[in-house]
Amino acid sequence: MSPPTEAAQVLAAVERFQQGLDQPYKMTPLGMWACSDPGELWELFQAVDLTRFRHLADLGSGDGRAVLLGSLLTQATGIEADPQLVAQGRALAQELGLSRASFILGDCRQEDLSPYDLLFIYPDKPLTWLEKMLPDPWEGRLLVYGAGFRPQGLRQLGALHAGRTLCTMWGR
Ligand SMILES: C[S@@+](CC[C@H](N)C(=O)[O-])C[C@H]1O[C@@H](n2cnc3c(N)ncnc32)[C@H](O)[C@@H]1O
Numbered sequence: 001m002s003p004p005t006e007a008a009q010v011l012a013a014v015e016r017f018q019q020g021l022d023q024p025y026k027m028t029p030l031g032m033w034a035c036s037d038p039g040e041l042w043e044l045f046q047a048v049d050l051t052r053f054r055h056l057a058d059l060g061s062g063d064g065r066a067v068l069l070g071s072l073l074t075q076a077t078g079i080e081a082d083p084q085l086v087a088q089g090r091a092l093a094q095e096l097g098l099s100r101a102s103f104i105l106g107d108c109r110q111e112d113l114s115p116y117d118l119l120f121i122y123p124d125k126p127l128t129w130l131e132k133m134l135p136d137p138w139e140g141r142l143l144v145y146g147a148g149f150r151p152q153g154l155r156q157l158g159a160l161h162a163g164r165t166l167c168t169m170w171g172r
Pocket residue numbers: 028029030031032033034035036058059060061062063064065066079080081082085106107108109121122123124
């Protein structure tokens with residue numbers, strides 16, 4: 001099924017941005033930027049039904065693609081350490097009129113994660129730091145894109161493929 005017009009516009013804008021790059025990855029102040037596939041993200045967010053969550057945070061939001069797409073379905077915030085990538089996400093959100101998308105420039109390991117009931121991450125490193133940052137008790141969910149790194153101390157609640165990418169859902 002093709003995405004609705006608004007999602008198609010976001011997907012097209014993200015793809016335009018990506019096509020303009022020499023390389024769709026780089027080292028950033030705190031890690032490595034590589035991008036998730038926007039079509040897979042949209043498929044994932046439909047399958048998970050983002051509308052049942054109040055507020056999504058992308059921990060390491062890169063150019064903001066997950067935030068932009070997620071904001072079509074709920075409030076969405078990206079936390080990213082690279083100023084150019086944050087600026088790119090903000091510019092696309094403004095260009096596309098996505099008022100529910102916002103971005104924080106900073107280290108997601110220093111942020112208060114209690115406002116968010118859905119954490120999304122496409123990890124660039126092991127997730128050993130994450131579990132101790134979660135509020136206790138925590139009723140939220142963690143959605144991990146890709147099978148490279150698993151969170152520790154959390155329960156896996158489900159798994160699904162978005163395109164060719166294995167994604168997993170976690171809770172306490
Ligand atoms: C693999 S990329 C994923 C980008 C984006 N979420 C996506 O789906 O396309 C990981 C991103 O996390 C960022 N990152 C890594 N550690 C971070 C930290 N502690 N705080 C904020 N951003 C971080 C990197 O700069 C990079 O942009």
